């Protein structure tokens with residue numbers, strides 16, 4: 247195996263970073279500094295050191311995480327708490343999040359040290375479907391649904407969204423559903439708006455434009471007050487994971503995702 251691959255798959259850093267570490271002389275193979283990232287090593291018999299510490303090969307890792315609202319998808323932030331705050335007891339060097347969820351969005355977020363896997367899932371031409379459950383203020387008639395499905399303009403640019411799937415689950419007025427609707431973002435609803443229409447459902451998209459679900463629904467007059475990603479490709483969020491919990495993906499789940507791409 248190549249030295250840079252070995253280090254990336256041992257949670258030392260992303261492939262690009264570990265190449266720099268190697269070139270800068272921070273890595274030794276069997277006691278000698280090696281500065282060539284492509285050098286072949288034997289992961290079971292060679293002793294690899296990074297900054298003087300022996301590196302143990304972990305292989306590729308894949309985590310499923312149930313993101314709670316209130317955390318930003320980033321490794322570090324000066325102001326806000328981040329999704330990495332939940333992984334305090336594991337070595338997350340070289341492990342990164344696959345795509346992003348907004349601070350107030352909940353649900354399925356993947357982490358891995360496999361750059362190729364991330365690339366395949368996020369590459370726009372692959373059209374990997376992501377499904378989101380939402381509650382929104384507003385209503386969706388047949389024409390709105392048709393627009394969401396066929397493509398809609400969501401920004402200043404002149405690019406239509408790719409075809410999407412919409413499934414309305416519940417629709418009615420706020421006072422009918424207020425006990426089911428997560429309270430987040432609803433503080434600005436007062437009693438004279440209790441007859442305001444609300445709608446919940448699933449929107450499946452195959453792109454990853456910024457705030458895409460919220461912007462698509464806004465374009466048809468709906469204001470999203472709750473959003474949760476429930477699936478990526480053939481992989482469903484494990485609902486037994488509490489918010490903020492994570493677990494390894496099973497071999498079957500990894501295969502399911504790979505079949506998607």
Ligand code: URA
Nearest residue numbers: 348351457458459460
């Ligand atoms: N679309 C959004 O609007 N927000 C997300 O977090 C993900 C998709």
